[in-house]
Amino acid sequence: xxxxxxxxxxxxxxxxxxxxxxxxxxxxxxxxxxxxxxxxxxxxxxxxxxxxxxxxxxxxxxxxxxxxxxxxxxxxxxxxxxxxxxxxxxxxxxxxxxxxxxxxxxxxxxxxxxxxxxxxxxxxxxxxxxxxxxxxxxxxxxxxxxxxxxxxxxxxxxxxxxxxxxxxxxxxxxxxxxxxxxxxxxxxxxxxxxxxxxxxxxxxxxxxxxxxxxxxxxxxxxxxxxxxxxxxxxxxxxxxxxxxxxxxxxxxxxxxxxxxxxxxxxxxxxxxxxxxxxxxxxxxxxxxxxxxxxxxxxxxxxxxxxxxxxxxxxxxxxxxxxxxxxxxxxxxxxxxxxxxxxxxxxxxxxxxxxxxxxxxxxxxxxxxxxxxxxxxxxxxxxxxxxxxxxxxxxxxxxxxxxxxxxxxxxxxxxxxxxxxxxxxxxxxxxxxxxxxxxxxxxxxxxxxxx
Numbered sequence: 001x002x003x004x005x006x007x008x009x010x011x012x013x014x015x016x017x018x019x020x021x022x023x024x025x026x027x028x029x030x031x032x033x034x035x036x037x038x039x040x041x042x043x044x045x046x047x048x049x050x051x052x053x054x055x056x057x058x059x060x061x062x063x064x065x066x067x068x069x070x071x072x073x074x075x076x077x078x079x080x081x082x083x084x085x086x087x088x089x090x091x092x093x094x095x096x097x098x099x100x101x102x103x104x105x106x107x108x109x110x111x112x113x114x115x116x117x118x119x120x121x122x123x124x125x126x127x128x129x130x131x132x133x134x135x136x137x138x139x140x141x142x143x144x145x146x147x148x149x150x151x152x153x154x155x156x157x158x159x160x161x162x163x164x165x166x167x168x169x170x171x172x173x174x175x176x177x178x179x180x181x182x183x184x185x186x187x188x189x190x191x192x193x194x195x196x197x198x199x200x201x202x203x204x205x206x207x208x209x210x211x212x213x214x215x216x217x218x219x220x221x222x223x224x225x226x227x228x229x230x231x232x233x234x235x236x237x238x239x240x241x242x243x244x245x246x247x248x249x250x251x252x253x254x255x256x257x258x259x260x261x262x263x264x265x266x267x268x269x270x271x272x273x274x275x276x277x278x279x280x281x282x283x284x285x286x287x288x289x290x291x292x293x294x295x296x297x298x299x300x301x302x303x304x305x306x307x308x309x310x311x312x313x314x315x316x317x318x319x320x321x322x323x324x325x326x327x328x329x330x331x332x333x334x335x336x337x338x339x340x341x342x343x344x345x346x347x348x349x350x351x352x353x354x355x356x357x358x359x360x361x362x363x364x365x366x367x368x369x370x371x372x373x374x375x376x377x378x379x380x381x382x383x384x385x386x387x388x389x390x391x392x393x394x395x396x397x398x399x400x401x402x403x404x405x406x407x408x409x410x411x412x413x414x415x416x417x418x419x420x421x422x423x424x425x426x427x428x429x430x431x432x433x434x435x436x437x438x439x440x441x442x443x444x445x446x447x448x449x450x
């Protein structure tokens with residue numbers, strides 16, 4: 001069995017004893033030969049031993065204690081405490097150089113720790129202000145990291161989501177889905193673009209999921225496609241309907257001078273009247289669609305929110321509209337376009353309430369931060385298909401054209417805002433919320449020429 005080595009202090013004492021052993025041996029020889037008296041030999045031995053103690057103490061204090069100090073500094077570095085420094089770093093010897101290197105290492109580790117803390121704080125701040133939901137799962141598919149947007153999407157607090165499996169959170173399909181694929185999540189009508197990445201933490205693989213809301217981009221692409229289709233169809237149909245209406249009118253005018261049996265002439269007149277009226281109606285129908293493609297840029301002026309909504313409410317006479325006053329608020333906008341947008345929304349609300357017992361409609365406005373919010377509530381049957389609300393040509397009304405909501409959404413987005421339609425949770429009916437910035441966005445919306 002290997003014997004344990006003596007400590008550095010014991011080795012120093014032993015080496016000092018070995019250094020003084022020749023002097024003690026000569027003193028013993030002189031005493032044995034009678035050249036020294038007992039008293040003188042005792043004094044000589046005591047002096048030699050005292051010298052050994054002083055030299056050993058100086059050696060221990062000069063070598064062992066600096067090493068102990070360096071050991072304490074390294075131990076504090078291991079415990080992530082970078083406040084200690086070794087003395088004697090400026091001496092031009094081996095211990096001074098070692099102390100200098102230890103202090104340099106402590107300074108380096110302290111700077112790295114500060115940068116790490118700053119990077120961690122920056123990452124936490126970025127995750128906090130990110131609007132895109134972010135999730136990180138370990139190799140057992142347990143949630144290890146989530147930001148506020150992710151918690152909002154899950155509808156769970158942090159304590160109830162951290163550590164739970166992807167299956168429990170309803171994210172298992174996203175973990176299996178390929179990168180840059182589009183998905184829907186829960187009852188939220190938004191479309192999310194999935195971005196996946198793999199990273200390692202403490203040597204273990206983790207999967208990072210980032211969801212980007214691409215609903216607005218997809219809707220803008222759909223609107224561009226619809227506008228191009230409307231431009232082509234409107235041009236071709238208008239060119240064909242105008243001569244059809246003109247020819248039918250000319251033939252109808254000549255019917256009075258034609259001879260023949262009255263039943264046959266009556267059938268001709270009726271047929272030509274139907275052709276003329278339907279051609280005119282279809283022409284107006286096409287022109288209403290073309291308005292989607294010809295919405296001009298907004299002419300910004302100072303608009304009082306309360307006065308604007310009051311004018312819109314006074315225009316609706318079919319049903320009682322309860323106007324709840326809000327706080328004084330102004331914004332820079334196009335009053336004509338905003339008025340038309342609110343008229344369309346209020347008309348839809350009144351139509352829904354009339355179809356379900358003629359309950360009053362409520363309208364109000366409020367200010368949330370730097371956003372002006374118009375709210376219109378009805379007591380109708382609710383919204384059956386939320387996904388197709390703003391799709392041009394889509395309508396659930398028998399005499400509807402499917403243009404009103406699409407045009408209203410286009411007006412809101414031209415002002416940097418958004419319209420949200422949803423069924424009410426406090427009873428029957430739906431709620432339309434228009435959010436508009438009270439400060440004009442720096443980048444004006446782009447318009448396509450038709």
